[in-house]
Amino acid sequence: AVAVVGAGPAGLLAAHDLRRRGYAVTVFEKDAAIGGCLTGKIPAWRLPRAVALRDLSVIAALGIAVRTGVEVGRDVALSELRRQFAAVLLLPGFAGAGRLLAMLDEERPPARGRLLAADPVTCETGLPGVFAGGDAVSGPATVISSLALGRRAAASAHRFLSGTDLRADALPAVPRPLLWRLDIDEAERKRRERTPVMLQPFAPPLDEEEAVEEAKRCLDCSCGLCVKDCEFLTSYCRSPKELARQVKAGVKDALKMVYSCNICSLCAEVCPVDLDTGAMLLAARQQAVREGVGPLPAHKPIVSYYRAGVGSTFTLAMAEPGRQHSKRLFFTGCALPAVSPRNTLAVYDELRRNFPGTGVLMFCCGAPAELIGLEGEFERTCRAIREHAERLGAEELITACPDCTHTLKTGLPELKITTVWEALARRWSPPALRAGARVAIHDSCKAHHEPATHDGVRALVASAGAVIEDVEYAREKARCCGNGGMIYPVDPKLAQRVIQRRAGESPLPMITYCAGCRSALASGGKESIHILDFLLNEGDLHTVARRKPTGSIARYANRLRTKWAFRRLQPPAAR
Incomplete structure (x- = not known):
């Protein structure tokens, strides 16, 4: 010390x-x-x-x-x-x-x-x-x-x-400038001449816009707080300043680095001046696509999965059975129907009970396209979602996925976006199946600015009788699960380090409210359980939490099962 x-x-x-x-x-x-x-x-x-x-x-x-x-x-x-x-x-x-x-x-x-x-x-x-x-x-x-x-x-x-020599590598001390006494002969006196008036200043001052642009050129980035909290930055640089230089030099020679960031924005949360490295690299991914060098070949399965999520085979837009229009729609996203048709239907049943008239929009939010830089496809996805909502008369989307919540708020600001967890927190009383269970909660990095979601999830978990022990990186400073930013196919070793770092924050089973986060943590061997399984599955907590992630083929099949189950639903009076 x-x-x-x-x-x-x-x-x-x-x-x-x-x-x-x-x-x-x-x-x-x-x-x-x-x-x-x-x-x-x-x-x-x-x-x-x-x-x-x-x-x-x-x-x-x-x-x-x-x-x-x-x-x-x-x-x-x-x-x-x-x-x-x-x-x-x-x-x-x-x-x-x-x-x-x-x-x-x-x-x-x-x-x-x-x-x-x-x-x-x-x-x-x-x-x-x-x-x-x-x-x-x-x-x-x-x-x-x-x-x-x-x-x-x-x-x-x-x-x-x-214990080293104090003078080793020490810079020499620079003496103060010597003051010399000079004997100068007195010069001949001359009459003062009038200074000519310049009609224009040699260098006009900057206006406000120019001053702001000039200030943006300076990136004084050296405190290291973001690097300490980020596996990606630790692996690729000593400060975001280095990344900025690489991106400025050209994305073609830095594609692996550009596509290895989780885009979780934790760097912006801990930075004293709110520098968001993820936003910079997201823009770099878009630039890579414009230059024809992105996305990477490793992203092919992600592109296929995304396009299936917006194609007619796996999508569904319908008002509540028995109605022509619905003011609000349950936006299922891709992940929850892919891992659990049963839980997807259970949530919709609660929404119909508490918010009569709720319809369904089973569609991909466009996050995979946005995160790998496909701006055009992301804009088309937002346009399709907007058209479905207008056709059904919907003004609000209720989401079950934090990634969907974040993406829809960004791409469709004219629609009201609410999460299932904040909507049902005070209305739903699930059975108290977990009395005395001690658990930790993994907040999604995409829910950094969703305090109502944080509170709603914790209220529902507590209503099941569980005791919550928050991890250090929670709520607005939550760490990524490891799969964010679509980095797994690009740098799987880095993704595993991110997963293990997050999993190591608590020895307790981790509850997630993102199906993708649960799959990531489970792939790293962490006991983890989606909140709906925690609330509705009567099985042993540790047994359910050790369940392996759903495989790729099963995910496609589950999405079809969910769609068919929605189509078979009856109007409320007929149930």
Whole structure:
């Protein structure tokens, strides 16, 4: 563990660098907030407070402990810090140098002023393991100079803690420019000439739109939070900046990388500035298709499955039996009918009971086409869904799949999209078959921004008598199951690592509310169970959770069985 005294530019950069190297860092600051001169002395018109605070938020995001209102030398002794921490960095700024001198056993202040004495190359003081830098050593200087000394002190502390030579690979100290006294002969006096007036500025200022475009060219991406949470980024880069460069250079030479992202948007959820790497790579996939190099040959089964899901053999659009029109439709999607016709019919039965007049739209939402870059096919799918809804008089689609929910909200914003789980959470009372069962819930990555779905699923699971133990990456920060983004045929080893990482978050059986997620987790050997099997299947929980995923041929057959079962349904009065 390392202690950093001072939360100005030098101290914060030193803490940032040491934390990035894996050290536990605690910052001590005598003021009530961090930032030093960045927020306390530099005027807001020069450095806007919102900009400074946004950048300072990285400190908390990196897990650096900050103790404000603590002055070293008054509230805590330097000797105490040396006992508690393996290294101490004194970076308090010019104003804080005086009090620290006495603790370093200085008999008198240096001749050049009350500054801390430190080696200009290694930042060592007279005490082992204690380093100093910033304005407390150099005197008042620029912010850049303070940052440079903070980084130099952090590098020396790292070498000290690693047991290596402090001067190994250390940059030499650059002396201040020498001030020369020059004897200059007095020049002949000349009359001042009027400066010509320029009719136009040499370089006109940027307007607002140009300034925004110019700012977008800068991608200062180095905190590493998204890389830490993503198997894809860990495998392919050190920061999204590298991916952006590869994509800009041309997608043709980076196709495997472009098609290996789950498009789960967890990176945007953890990024301090909301950078969505998945959105960038989705655009790259669309570009690959336009250039004729995408999708990949490995995507052929996905394309076939998708086209079957929008073809006449496996699709169905009907009002509730006995009616000509329905204001709402149960949008089944592809996955649920493919793995369980019984559960699909059971959900529709509950919807008819609680929302009379609900019809059925058995159709693919278009997510497979969208995720592999087939923009034209995705737009045609959205158009077909819109036409079916208009023909049946529907204004609302009720979905059972989070991928469908996300895709339909994106492609058909004019329709109301509701999930089965939020619609039935307060109306459906399934039998309490799981009293006392302890389970974890796998939230779908496509449901990051669906809090009503999160709450509805948990309410239904609790109504069955189960005890829920949430995993760390839940709700809006849920991790992908591994099959998102259609990556499995492109990089199966990466997909398995994603599956195992998600499965390892809990030893308990995982409940999913996405049939595709359940298949992915089960393929990795994880005990997992779809919420409808959890609520309706009377079998032993662990036996049901260990069931293997449904095979490809069986999935096609089940979709036909579901369609035929819907067609055989009777009007409510005839049941």
